[in-house]
Amino acid sequence: PSPLDKDQMQGLRGVREFLKVRTSYDVLPLSFRLVVLDIDLLIKKSLNILIQNGIVSAPLWDSRNSTFAGLLTSTDYINVIQYYCQFPHDLNQVDQFRLSSLRDIERAIGVLPLETVSVHPMRPLYEACRRMLKTRARRIPLVDVDDETGRETVVSVITQYRILKFIAVNNEQHTMLLKKPVRDLGLGTYKDLATSTMNNSVLDVIHLMVKHNISAVPIVDEDYRLLNVFEAVDVIPCIKGGAYDELSATVGEALSKRSDDFAGIYTCGQDDRLDSIFDTIRKSRVHRLIVVDDDGGLKGIISLSDILKYVLLYGEEEDSIRGG
Ligand code: ADP
Known part of the structure; x- marks a missing residue:
């Protein structure tokens, strides 16, 4: 090696x-x-x-x-x-x-x-x-x-x-050794991404999350550039007070109601290394990373479970994985 x-x-x-x-x-x-x-x-x-x-x-x-x-x-x-x-x-x-x-x-x-x-x-x-x-x-x-x-x-x-x-906070001496880029690790999902546009309804996006069993949908423009991310938790303010009829509103309208302490959207490139992803996690409230190219075009998505899975299981014996 x-x-x-x-x-x-x-x-x-x-x-x-x-x-x-x-x-x-x-x-x-x-x-x-x-x-x-x-x-x-x-x-x-x-x-x-x-x-x-x-x-x-x-x-x-x-x-x-x-x-x-x-x-x-x-x-x-x-x-x-x-x-x-x-x-x-x-x-x-x-x-x-x-x-x-x-x-x-x-x-x-x-x-x-x-x-x-x-x-x-x-x-x-x-x-x-x-x-x-x-x-x-x-x-x-x-x-x-x-x-x-x-x-x-x-x-x-x-x-x-x-x-x-x-x-990230307690293991810098170990995470700094993780110098392989995301591309080489195959970290995240790059095929069949579930995406939406600003003009789709909130309900459409909810159905998409249910269908794919995911908790976030990247919102893209007509050139497939990343504009925002609709998260499962964004549903909560939408139905506040039992306003279920408001779910027919567009994603754009719903996202404009986000609270001021919204954690933000974190992106990375496929050449970024895992150590720098841990730096981001150390410093910020990251719930997933959206992988984009130099022009902001959507490439993939790295969920926290993708990172956890890699950190825990990569290179482990088959047996110990099955033994769970
Ligand atoms: P999340 O809670 O962010 O949806 P999960 O851990 O449930 O993340 O993700 C499960 C798998 O689905 C992960 O491998 C992740 O890369 C992938 N995934 C997450 N969001 C999407 C999406 N919008 N389209 C396709 N795959 C996705």
Whole structure:
């Protein structure tokens, strides 16, 4: 192997070792706030709470049984929208849905319920990463069980973004060895990209995300140049107050309503190296990278799961991958 390959493998091994000796608990900041929602809450109200708190997901709590009841994410709202599209005369009912109805909504529109995986906060972080990749979950709740009462407590939720940030901040000595360009690593998706234009409706883009099981759609102009990205979380302000009829608005109109603290869109080129991508993650709130050419033409998309998958699994023994 070339010196470049050697460094790359050494860097990857370093990061993997790090993930094995740290726990999910280590990722959490010293002090943090956790918004947990009761499943008796109206879905409509949950939207306001997320918006007011500047968050896009929350763990759910079943207070009757004192148990953790899964994670509320933008996928749930997209399911409600699909329900509304299939049963447009039920708007009154949609208005009265509670978070406890989410499973019924899934059933009614025929989507498979998401597997609710959780991890114990004191287990190795590596395990949380493997579990995320296996289930395609973008976030995973940390659930602890009280020794005495046997009751569950949701400690926090960690996301792929948090984990990659944690790696970037604490592992510069390893990530700086990852000098191979994105092109050589085949990192990301470059074929059959799901894209949209500013003039498509929000609903069209939502259907596209559902069809491809993705959470972001690049918005391009007529020359296939990147203009913006519509993300699953952009759906939340669109349906605030139960305004489902506004989903027929264009993507352009919806994106103009983005909040001021929008994290921004991050791009890279195919010749950029993984170490510089980690630099970007270290400095910014990156949720994906859009790959563009020198003229801003759309080339591909690198999701956080693409990066996590590469960092964890590249060059690993087949067996250990299957053993999950
Ligand atoms: P995201 O949450 O950003 O959609 P995922 O991790 O769910 O990312 O992405 C799953 C796979 O789909 C990744 O390999 C990613 O490269 C790919 N992907 C993401 N967005 C698109 C898109 N708009 N078109 C085609 N493929 C995509």
